[in-house]
Structures are given as structure tokens and as C-alpha cells.
Amino acid sequence: MFTKYASRSLLRTSKVSSKSGVGPATVSMREYYYKTLAEDTKESKPPGWDSALPYEKIPGQKPLTILENLLRLLPVVGKLHKSPILKMLNRSRKQYGDVVVSNSILGKPDSVYIYNVKDIENVLRNSGTYPVRKILEIFVYYRRVVRKDIFQDFGGILTVQGEDWFKVRSIVNPILMQSKVIHQYMSKLEGVANELVENMRHFSRLNENHQMPDDFENELYKWALESVGIMALNKHFGCLDLTTPQDSDPKKLVSAILDTFDHLYLIEITPPLWKLFSTPLYKKFVKNLDFINSVIIKSIDEALAEPIDDSIPEHQLSILHRLGKRDKKVAFTMVIDMLISGLDTTGKTLGSILYFLAKNPEKQAKLREEILKVLPEKDSDITAERLEKLSYLRAVIKESTRIAPAAFVSFRTTVKDLVLGGYQIPKGTNVTLVSICTSNSSEHFKDPEKFMPERWLRETDDEYSFKKVNPFASLPFGYGPRKCIGMRFANLELELALIKIIRSFELSWEHPDMEFASHLLYGISNPLKLTVKEVTK
Template sequence: MFLRPSCKLQVISIRCQNAAPRLFSTQVHANSIDITANKFGNKYETALPYSEIPGPSAFTFLKNALPGGKCFAKDFDEITKIYRQEYGDLFKFPSLFGSLEFVTTHKPEDFQTVFRTEGQWPARSELKTMTYYRTKMRPDIYGKHSGLVNVQGKEWGDFRSAVNPTMMQPRNTMVYIPKVDAVAMDFVKRIHQIRDPKTKEAPENFEHELNKWALESVAVIALDTRLELLNDNYNKRSAKLIQASKDSFRLMFELEFKPSLWRFISTPKFKQMIEALDVVTNVSCEIIDEAREKFNNKRESSRNDDESVLEKLLQIDPSLAKVMAVDMLFGGVETTSSTTTCLLYLLAKNPEKQEILRQEIMTKLPTKDSLLTVENMKHFPYLRACLKESLRMLPIIAGHIRTTSQNIVLQGYQIPKGTTVAMGVNRLQIDDKYFPNAEKFEPERWLKKDGVPAPAKSAHPFIFLPFGFGPRMCVGKRFAEMEIETLVARILRNFRVEWHHPDLKFKFTSLKVPVDKLLFTFKDISD
């Protein structure tokens, strides 16, 4: 989830406490030290110093990022791959113009060390752009609570404790299935309306249609509100929210992780990001205030278990409730729609797996009008296996980030307390070393058979963590899974999904998003 003259107040040290500036220093090469020869084990005092971790100097990093450099115009995943080939499984990204210096590792044993030592209140590096916006520019909304993404320590713990019962307990999340299913059924009708009547191919703007579905779904959970986005005459205010959310994610990532002077001057991209975040905040607050007005008109006796997340949290803390609702609308669009895109694409490319899944779905949805319920949604193991396999092959995040809460040792190097560590899982998830036939879409690897554990269980337990790990796991995990599974079940009950174009390409901005048009073909199936 996360300038101008006054920005200088925000230029704080984000380097680790013993890392000296390295702008013109010589980069450390992986082969300059024989890690296998040392016998330091896990003893911090005798491990190699942090300063000797391989990686490019800030000057080299900048040179490579400029036109003509080997990293120019490449997304973060490609840049990481380049440096991993050069420096090995553990290397350091340098700080540049006040950006974050962090260590990147591609060893699951390191992931385990980081996660197992994160303590009571896990910390991860804050998004300075988001912090600046929320604390300096919009304290009217975020003054008391700035959201889960950036806060740390007890403040984070108190916020998370307040929202967990509503957001993370299965019993409290599954009650929204009928409402989410109603949205999914409307999206099926929308596909009938917008696909080509002859070829049955989706229009070029189908990605936008998926984004509208995602916002419609999260709004019905967060606010018990239908935004009526799934028709031709939808409210353009909501469309502005979708675009602003996408722009905010993209721009924050560029400003945080790529060379930028935004900490010293108000750059054009920084201004664009502020404008986008203002749209997100203002439009979200308008929608939330309208929902609250509707709640106020409800009779007390009409309240029940499926009241919205906002209603439930308002009873705890109105300020916290509003911020959580904003973040659900902000963070629940592109993340969910991109994950759904990946799953639909893999099912379209693997029609035999799609057919197995369809047969499972039809056992609980014998007709196209059959309803999804809390009870029958429990009986879709192959659907859940397909979602897991999609998240393995096409993860929408490149990895996980934590700030170490104590001194640790990774691959023979000292990692001091307060170091930001990025754990690159996406490449490992498609490595035959951990998942045999890793390039193949095999949902069966997630299913146990005849009492034999699922084959995927043999992989290192800290490689496949699509929603994170521990107390700081994604707070919207259960809602996202439920939305995606509901829509995919509805689509496959109504259509055979096909792909008749070159392989779909993706890129990493802050998320894995499709580059090409989503020209799926949706062919009707009989009842």
C-alpha cells in the first residue's frame, strides 16, 4: 500500500545508521568476497560489515538509469533482474537524491529470517510522498489517523487491532458474498452488452470495465453503496476516482524508487501525484459522506451482520472509519482488477483447466441464475487452487518490504536494525527449483490427493506469500479473494473465455499491470 522549499524539512536520513554516503564511491562486486569461505554463521559480531554488501554506487545507478544506460526505461522488475545477474542474490540499491537505500535478497531463507524477527509491530519503509501528502497537505482528513500503509509502532498496532475483526475474520467477510455476487451478475450482463456481437470479443477498453467492477464491488463492501458503474451512463465522478487511483500508484512508485528531485523541488510528476491524491481523497470523501447520510436514515432495528465496513467501524472511531474506507476505495481497484486479469488470462490459455473449473462451478450453480451463498462458496477448492496458481505465476507485486527490528545476518552480512529489506519473491515463484514445471499452469499442485499433501507444500514456506506474512499481512486479503472468486465463478458459468492474440504482456509499476488491450473472447455456454 504509500518538496518545494518547505520540502527540505522532509529530507530525513533514510540510510541505515552505519551506511556512509556512496555517491561517487566504487560499487562493491559480488565476486570480491568469498562468502562460502567464511564461517561467520549467524553471529552478527563476526559477519561481514553492511558496507561490503554488493551493489552499484549511486553514481553507477544514476548513469544506468539515464538515456543510454542499461536500465533506462525499464520497469523495476527488469532493473532488479539486471542487478541480480551482476551482483548475486543479495545486493544493495543505493540512495539517490534522498531516495530509499535498501537491501534486496532473493533467498527464501532470508525471507524467513526477516519475517521471524519482525517483532510485535512489524515495520516497513514508509512512502514519503504519501506521508507528506497526508500529514502536511490534508491533516483535515488524515490528522488523527493516516492509514495502515505508512504508520508504524503502537499507532499501527492500535489501528490494525481496531479493523482486524471486521476486515480479517472469515465469518465477518463472507457475509458480503450475496452483495458481491449481485455485482458480478451485473458484470456478466455488462459483458453481453459490450462484446462484439459477431466475434464475441471484449472491447479495447475492457481493462477499464474490470476497474469499474472492482470499484463497484469494494464500494458495496465498504459502504453498502452501489455506484452504478456497470452501465453506459455511469457517474463520471467514480471514473475520476479510478483514474486518480491508478495515477497515484504509478507516480508514487516512480517518485519513491527512481531518481527524482521531488524532495527538493516540486517536480512535474510530484505535482501530478498531489493532484491525483486530492482527487482520490475528495471523491472518496464525497461518496463516504453520502453513505453516512444513508446510514443515519436507517432505523436502529434494521442493522444486521452484513452492514458495511464503514458502518461497523463508525461505532469504534468515526475518524478511523473514514480513513479505512478511503483506503479501501483507493487500494481496492487496480490490485483486484489486475489479479482478476491474470487469472482470466491463464484460464483462457489453458482451456482444459478452465473446463475442470467450470464443472466444479456447475455443481453448485446448476443454472446461470443459481445464487452464490456463504455455504456453496466453501465448496470450490479448484477455484481457490486456480487463484493460487495465478498468483504464483503472475504475482501482481514484485516482493515484500520490511524494516528490520533488530540486528540480523543475511548471507553472511550484517543487516543492522532499521535496514529496509526488499524480498524478491516473484522470480522464485517461477523457478523449477521450488515449483517443478514452474512455467506450466497447474492448479493441481495446490490440492492434496488421496491423503497426500499438495505438491506445492514442498516448496519453501516463505516463497509464496501473495498477501504478505504475519500481523502486517494485507488487511484486504479476504475481501479481494472473495471478490475475485465470485466474479470468476460467474464468468465461467456463463462463458467460455478465450484468447486469440499474442501472449499478453505485463509491466511492473507499483503493481503488475497489463500492457496490451484485454481482448478476451467470451463465448456463451449452454445451461
């Protein structure tokens, strides 16, 4: 069992050392998770290498002086700003071209931004058996150094590369990446979706305009956490219960996870001074993550304390118990990672979808018509067979994630020399694949600004048909072996929530157009003040 991971172990070691983050440990850690690149493969140079321009000729923003960098970053230090990332990236492409280098700033490594879909495909198809991608260094350091007493010698799938990463995916994929397994959690997820609908009904009665409150997006984050909790731990946190106090651990957990993403965002865009000394932001990050882990580990301990009858079929077990039969360390870290990473991403995505449907009533009506046909009664059972018939529902999700993908770029570290856009890209280069620009470009999608779920229907065969689009133009969940491990869970959560919401309400939008921005993840940046009207059928 996990007795050595008990929550009291975390609380006992919550003091942050003033020297956490200093050089040597960071260097050895980097060597550990990039060891795949150190292999001597003796590969030949790719076609066109000799005629390609050298890496040093790649255009882009040149390094600034330390003073200039600090002045440029002052507006975001201590105050969070949402960045209009799509406009910024498109402007950079227009100024520099399809291959752009972002030079090192105060210790941060270079990254090459790739905008051309053929180059994106080239990178992804040449990522090898064990694709390497950028990992959040401070997150790795927290688990492998600061809280090594909790995570021992294994920091989870988010902290490993190469063969170590592949071994973890081999354990996790049969459970998290198979539709048949995922659908076994359908009835429990449906219950969480019903809770969200009831809260929307409650909020609509609080004002004569039947509008959702300014902080309604927070309800979507609570729904996301509850959904993951019910699958991962068979636990109901109570986040959506309106009678649960705001200062309760479950509701504080939602805020803490969102704060962690804010901290990671600021850490990523500012000089990595935390490697030299414990900055105030670093201390906030550690304290916040300590709280998150204490709550989740307590829930894990409680789940493991309950006796499990050996006669219970595996499909009725939580993910914690199913993975625990294969590898206890993987089960422990995977549940923590699911609860942290499954909140902001899925919550943001549902918020975008609801906005697009409210803004496009004809698309919303078409979706409702499909749902009513397959599920004529409000209490009709949702089964895997019925879900399979809801093709327009899946198209709505695909179209929303095309326009507003929460993960708007993909990262890779090249494992071999490549030629991209006529430039030499050496092995070991950090590459950022700017998929949000390709998915919002008229090069690949007709009228890309329009919300057109019909693009994704197999029967669509006109100028909007996805059959004419490069499959690498829209990658909201990534590609290949490192595709988002929570993709199937996220899609099922979204499908069930949308069925329940659209089956219950007509949504409308009575405000100026929503603004979308990035704060580590991409999504709506204004209050989601939807107007809802009860569906009587």
C-alpha cells in the first residue's frame, strides 16, 4: 500500500528551504530527464541539410540586455495579465516567417517556433519511439528534490522522458486510453453533470434575466474536479454542493489548482531566478502545491483504507485501484496528476463550447435536435451505443477545440537533426509547434473564424469538409505516443455535460463578443454570463 506516502508526511516537511533550487541539483535533474538525447545514434544528416541555412540564421527576437528584459517583464511581475496569444503569434509569423527563434533570456533555453503545417508534421513524425518534450522544470524540481520524501524516486509521468516515460505509458494506456474502459464510468459522470445542471437552474432563478453569475466559470472547474475525482478515486468531493462552505478543503482545492497554473505561467515568462534563490513566487508555488498534495493524498489514503472485495469486477473499481494492481507508484502519482491537470483544461474547454453554442443559436438548435432524437426523454439512459449516434455532438467539441484549444501549442525536443523551413535544426533543439495558428488559418480551414461543426461530419463534402484539411492542422490533444493521456476522459466528460445542459436549457449571449487569451492555457477571458431558458420538452 501507500503508507509511506501518507498526507502527514507532506505536512511534516512543508517548510521551504531558502536554498531550494540552487544549481547542482537542477543540472543533474536536467541530465536525468534528457538522457535520451545523449545516446550516440550515428544518424546520417537529413536530405537538404547541406543546402539549408544554419541555425544561427533563423530570424527572430534577438537577446535583450538584462535591464531591458527586466523592464519588459515588470508589467507582469506581481500582477497577472491575460495575453492575446493568437494575435501575438500571428504577428510574429508575419514579421519573421514560418520558422522563428525565441532567443535565450536570462538562463532560459532557446526555442524555435514552427508555423508551417508540413514542418509540424515533419517534427511529429520524426520524434522517435520515445518522444521528448519540454517539461516544466520547477515542477520536476519540486517532486524530485523539494518533496522527494513524498514522491521518493518517482515523480510521475510528467517528470520523466525516454524509456522511463514509455514504461509508465505502457502501464497507464490500457486503462486511460481505451474507450471501452472509459465508458464504464459513464453513469457516475452523468451524475456529476446533473449536479452542474441543477446549479445552473439555481443561478438562473436568482435574477430576472436568468443569467449566470460573473464567476460561473468557476462552476465548470468544480464540475471538472468532481468528474476526475469520481473516476480516479470514486470520491465525491462536494465542490458542486452549494451548501458546502467556501473555506472547505474541496473548494479551496479548486482555487489552489487554478493558482498553481497562474504561478507556473509567471514562472515560465520571467527569468528563472528561483534556481538561484527562493523568490517570493517560488515560495508561493511550493506552499500552494503542498496544500494541493495534502488534500489529494489524504483522499488517496481514505480510498485505500476502504476494504475492496476481491469479487468486485475490475470495471467497478476506481482508476487508483485499477492502476494500483499494476504499479502502486504509478497509481499514486497518476491520480495526483489527473486531479491537477484535468481541472483547468477541461473546465476551460467546456466554457468555450458553451459560449460558441450560445453565440450560434442555429448550431445549438441542431445539436439539441440530435440529442432529442437519440434521448427523447430527460431521464433517458445515456449508453455507449446512444453516444455513438451523436456525431454532431462530437463535431461541436472538435470545432470548439479547433478555434480555442486549451493547449494551443505542442512541445518537442528534436531527437535527430531536421531541416525545417529551409533551416538546419540540430538534434536537441527545443521546438514549439504553433498549432493554434494553423487551426485558425484560412490556409487550412475555410472561414476559420466561423463556428462550423459541420466541418467534422463525415458526410460533409463541400468546401468546409475536413477531408480536404491536413490532419496536422488542428491538434488540440497533441499527436502520437505523447498525445494527451486524458483525451478520452475529457471527451466523455464534455459529451455528457453538453447533453445534459443542451437538453435542459437554451443558451444565449447578450454581451459583446468574448475575448480569448492565454494564461498558460488558452480560453475565454471574460465572465461567462450566459442567459439560460428552460427547455420544456
